[in-house]
Amino acid sequence: MTTQAELATRFEAERGRLRSVAYRMLGSLTEAEDAVQEGWLRLQRVDDGEVRNLGGWLTTVVGRICLDMLRARSTRREEPLEDGGGGEFRLPDPVVRPADPVHEAELADTVGLALLVVLDTLAPAERLAFVLHDMFAVPFEELAPIVERTPAATRQLASRARRRVQGATAPADTGLARQREVIDAWVSATRAGDFEALLELLDPDVLLRVDQGPGTAALLVRGALKVAGQATLYGRMAPDTFPAFVGDGVGMVAAPGGKVVTVGWFTFRAGRVVGVDIIADPDRIAALGIDWPAD
Secondary structure: OHHHHHHHHHHHHHHHHHHHHHHHHHHHHHHHHHHHHHHHHHHOOHHHHHHHHHHHHHHHHHHHHHHHHHHHHHHHHOOOOOOOOOOOOOOOOOEEEEEEEHHHHOOOOOOHHHHHHHHHHHHHHHHHHHHHHHHHHOOHHHHHHHHHOHHHHHHHHHHHHHHHHHHHHHOOOOOOOOOHHHHHHHHHHHHHOHHHHHHHEEEEEEEEEOOOOOOOOOOEOOOOOHHHHHHHHHHHHHHHHHEEEEEEEEEEEEEEOOOOOOOEEEEOOOEEEEEEEEOOOOHHHHOOOOOOOOO
């Protein structure tokens, strides 16, 4: 008979991987923690003789919890279609760290935010099949009962999701050095109000999205001229804006006095910016718990 302390020790050994599963499923750090904690509560309610493979059991249980959470989500995350916003959407929670050599080594294990944005467009069952099979090698035979389909149908879900992901994510053709150059140039140009310098960084069809939180109209701006114009409005925050590792690339945070108030990241193609995503929701920023140096 496994003691409670032994069970807790074994669960803690799985926690990091389970958090990774849940984060890729949900795109939310806080919801991922909730899903993992619910997995622990469910584990406590089963006879340990029923669980032969603890890691596999927990992965499927947490996957099922995430599936239920995805299905329960409102349609708030639908993206507004007109320039200027007027609707609401939710950008994924980023993992944010200072842009220094110590944290650069951690990037290999960080999921790309562009991928999370695409995953959020998938149906819940498609997302589960893709994430658990393609990212965590869970066999379709184990996934089928979760999505209430046959293994063959579950395989089709993953295949359909894979095509969507491959068709919507741009190749990672801009290295960290170039990303850092662009971030530095962006901050310098916004500080100086240099409209022309901003235009040099942007793809003509660049898309700016600002997630301002529930109950507040999201900002959606398309086109280099409009995005550059919008960026100059934020020049007052430039002195407190710093490069940061955001997800698996270089982004920026505005942190006056060491308190992070916005987090932003770029999507690149051929060295130019095709997407600018910014989280400006105070509650979400606070929930991320970013520890930023005041100096």
